Amino acid sequence: MSWIDVGAIDDIPLRGARIVKTPLGCIALFRTDEAEVFATSDRCPHKGGPLSEGIVHGKSVTCPLHNWVFSLESGEAQGADDGQIDTFSVRVKDGRILMNPAELGARSAA
Amino acid sequence: MKQNLIVIGAGMASGRALEQLFAAAPDAYDVTLFNAEPRGNYDRIMLSPVLAGDKTYEDIIIHDSQWYADNNVTCRFGEKIVAIDRVVKTVTADNGDVLPYDKLVFGTGSNPFIIPLPGHDLDGVIAYRDLEDTQLMMAKGKGDKVVVIGGGLLGLEAAAGMAAHGVDVTVVHIMGHLMERQLDEAAGYLLKKSLEEKGITVLCGANSKEIKGTDGKVSALMLDDGTELPCDLLVMAVGIRPNIALATEAGLATGRGIHVDDQMLTSDENILGVGECVEHDGAVFGLVAPLYDQAKVVAKTLLGEEAKFTQKTLSTKLKVTGCDLFSAGDFAEGPGREDIVFRDPARGVYKRLVIEGDKIIGAVMYGDTADGSWFFQMIKDGTEISDMRETLIFGPSYQGGSTVDPLSAVAALPLDAEICGCNGICKGTIVEAINDGAGDLAAVRASTKASASCGTCTGLVEQVLQVTLGDSFQMPQAQPVCGCCELTHEDVRRLIKAKELKSQAAVWQELGWKTVNGCHVCRPAINYYLLADWPIEYQDDPQSRFVNERKHANIQKDGTYSVVPRMWGGITTPDELRAIADAADKYNVPTVKVTGGQRIDLLGVKGADLPSMWYDLNQAGLVSGHAYSKGLRTVKTCVGTDHCRFGTQDSTGLGIKLEKHLWGSWTPHKLKLAVSGCPRNCAEATCKDIGVICVDSGYEIHVGGAAGMEIIGTVVLCKVETEDQAMEMISAITQIYRENAKYLDRVHKWINKVGLEWLKEQVVDDAEQRKALADRFELSQTIYRKDPWAEHAKEKSDIYQPLADLTTEAAE
Ligand code: SRM
Ligand SMILES: Cc1cc2nc3c(=O)[nH]c(=O)nc-3n(C[C@H](O)[C@H](O)[C@H](O)COP(=O)(O)OP(=O)(O)OC[C@H]3O[C@@H](n4cnc5c(N)ncnc54)[C@H](O)[C@@H]3O)c2cc1C
Ligand code: SF4
Ligand code: FES
DSSP states (O other), X not given: XXXXXXXXXXXXXXXXXXXXXXXXXXXXXXXXXXXXXXXXXXXXXXXXXXXXXXXXXXTEEEOTTTOOEEETTTOBBOTTOOOBOOEEOEEEETTEEEEOHHHXXXXXXX | OOEEEEEEOOSHHHHHHHHHHHHHOTTSEEEEEEESSSSXXXXXXXXXXXXXXXXXXXXXXXXXHXXXXXXXXXXXXXXXXXXXXXXTTEEEETTSOEEEOXXXXXXXXXXXXXXXXTTTTSBTEEOSSSHHHHHHHHTOOTTOEEEEEOOSHHHXXXXXXXXXXXXXXXXXXXXXXXXXXTOOHHHHHHHHHHHHHTTOEEEOSOXXXXXXXXXXXXXXXXXXXXXXXXXXXXXXXXXXXXXXXXXXXXXXXXXXXXXXXXXXXOSSTTEEEOSTTEEETTBOOOSHHHHHHHHHHHHHHHTTOOOOOOOOOOEEXXXXXXXXXXXXXXXXXXXXXXXXXXXXXXXXXXXXEEEETTEEEEEEEESOOTTHHHHHHHHHHTOBOGGGTTTGGGOXXXXXXXXXXXXXXXXXXXXXXXXXXXXXXXHHHHHHHHHTTOOSHHHHHHHHOTTSSSOTTXXXXXXXXXXXXXXGSOOOOOOOSSTTOSOOHHHHHHHHHHTTXXXXXXXXXXXXXXXXXXXXXXXXXXXXXXXXXXXXXXXXXXXXXXXXXXXXXXXXTXXXXXXXXXXXXXXXXXXXXXXXXXXXXXXXXXXXXXXXXXXXXXXXXXXXXXXXXXXHHHHTTOOBOOTTSSBEEEEEXXXXXXXXXXXXXXXXXXHHHHHHHHTTOBOSSXXXXXXXXXXXXXXXXXXXXXXXXXXXXXXXXXXXXXXXSSEEOOEEEEEESSHHHHHHHHHHHHHHHHHHSOTTOOHHHHHHHHOHHHHXXXXXXXXXXXXXXXXXXXXXXXXXXSOHHHHHHHHSGGGGSOSEEOTTTTTO
């Protein structure tokens, strides 16, 4: 299975995010370090906040609407809040970001 | 009959291979050794001590003429091989000699990469690779200026070596921190600081554009931001490329390097390769350890014995001119990882372990690298660390040892660091008073005046008491900024000033942050403190801001945005209104509302439309209203003398002037002003952060009002006679609020802490201080008084669009 090239890592600001449109809805790509990217669904399970607009810290993001914090690795809400976001595989190779098309098509839209 | 072995290149790798060969079978081959450099094998690694003057060339020779004679090596130094005929098995030297070989070894090393900038071929532009380069650098001394491009190991060694001779050295590095491949940001910060202490200027994030020369000789390096760095010598240390030209010409398989298999054989069975010139299993090499492993295999293969080269995980333990650093494994890349961070600001120590699946996979250490090999062993062995996770970072000798002292940031302060800004009291003065018997806060206040004015340094004074007196002083509990650190907002602010911390990396390290880069609570605060205190040196970091301030629009509950253009002092024109109406039509704005701040809000705008909408509004002269910012919001006005029968002064005019003066500035919380033309106060100036009530004899300046969650009336700070005086006073109040208040304290909250009397002393009674504050405000405004919309519409509009659209692609 060939992975899809979705763009250059430098197009995402360090400790920032961009979105990718997919048949499953918007997926957020977070750049947590020089060469580290995570992908999750862009919708906060609380009230639908766009997670790609949150503050990225360590390997977590804080939702811009009401400050729920999610682990980008597990997709789990941290602390007292209860919730889960979908996570997707991403690879970074030679400065390009790659995603698995099978995974993007196979999951049911959340 | 003996076979002919020809070796191309007398470097460290081929030298080691020959040693191994002679040890195993001294008489197997007749060896001829060519070297382009006019000398035999020397220790290239030791060129840096030679440069620094700690060693001579003679000290670093690995093989001298005696060694070559003892082993019957025919030396042809200063001679290059220029061609190879693989069919008849001969090499051709640059003087035309043709020599037959049975076996041939490539040990041609690397070529330094020279960036093809305009001017790269000028005299005085050199690399750092061999003895000749080293000698050119050693010829520089006091009064000479040298620029080094490249902040990796080589560049820094070159810089440090020359700085030791008194040369004025500037390092220009394109990445955000030094040695980014071996170190993370925090360790890179510590390294930069230590080089700066040695007198080296370090410019990170700096892009070289052109090399200038006079009479064919280098004279300066130009950066793309227009900076000109004059120099008499320019050293490029930006990387190396395997030297493969000859091999490629001879038809051997090459990629980045000369392809070799596990036996170090090239695509020709009679030709081997060793050292930096080869590529093995996709990897090329730049450090000697793996080259020595290769050399062993080369010797065995030449003797027809079984041997196999395998690549190992590498650690780098480096000593860049007296700074201890260590890095190993993978410390930045790939998901599924967790960090353990330890910082000791007092000792300048930073350690970070990267954990994946209960194993250490990477480590970066600075300042104290004693445990490096222990961690490295665990990386190689894949040791399970779940049992020792809590204490792991303290290393093998820790069993019940101490965690870092929360007071270490204060302990590390030099005695001349200013603790009390109001009274200019340094740590040394306080320590002296304590040693003279001042045993508590009240006594310190009485004897030094420290913390006796606005009181925001109280926490720090208490910490100095604790550090000096130890357990005999009882520290009151104070609320830290967040879980990432032990300090209060006030302490952090004072320490940023006292220790002159000018980057986030500096704050994390020097104030002992427990996380890699803070969290959503502390990062916006630190970003604000840094930009308020160091407007010129620090660059605002959008990624440390809440979305509204990053995107310059208010996010709505459905993820759309609202756009509020500025209406200076509440005044608009038919043209502006038409532009707003056109934009509302063009971008299908569902709601147009008049705000409580005397302007118009366009609500429900799609994120992707923001840049083009702003572009349209900009064309009509409208700029961002910062309705989203912790910064200047609105200056409300009434009609004043222009129209009103009661007006005493031009309240509208002053409001517009104030808004044009203050807009764009960032403040601890939002800042709202109003100017009313008479005490009837139609502009509601008495519930604003700063309000002006015009009276016949001048202007009453009010402070500390709010009409949000609490309704608080202002208090009068002072009265001034002219508009100019009012402007200066308000600049000074704004600036002292910017420099002192805790992040997210509105003016009234801050005044409650520092006292109205204190504020009066600073800005009303002290004319000199008032002017200095107003000047500092103006300096900061030279950077921040600009329309963010214009910049985003022009340069950052991509960020507002999706990175990719896979809706069609992935659906197939
Ligand atoms: C648009 C506006 C309401 C309106 O339609 O009139 C408004 C809208 C918001 N206000 Fe306000 N405030 C608006 C005038 C006011 C006023 C009246 C004024 O400025 O004269 C006040 C009371 C005066 C004051 O600030 O003291 C006001 C007191 C607040 C507060 C309480 C502040 C406090 O210290 O207690 C908040 C919450 C906060 O800032 O933390 C707030 C926060 C907000 C936010 C930014 C909430 C948020 O974080 O998303 C609202 C954004 C809505 C949006 O999506 O655009 N807004 N807000 C007004 C914009 C004025 C402008 O032109 O910029
Ligand atoms: C200043 C400096 C500091 C360093 N510090 C360290 C360190 O701390 N740790 C570490 O592990 N490594 C360090 N290195 C890297 C290390 O020195 C190299 O990895 C090592 O020297 C490479 O050995 P080599 O034999 O492959 O190539 P080289 O030592 O470069 O030898 C190749 C030789 O081949 C000759 N040659 C090339 N083409 C021809 C031809 N056609 N005919 C004849 N001769 C030819 C060249 O003139 C050269 O002398 C440092 C390097 C430098 C420059
Ligand atoms: S505040 Fe005074 S001057 Fe201004 S409009 Fe009201 S009555 Fe007129
Ligand atoms: S929508 Fe994300 S925290 Fe409420």
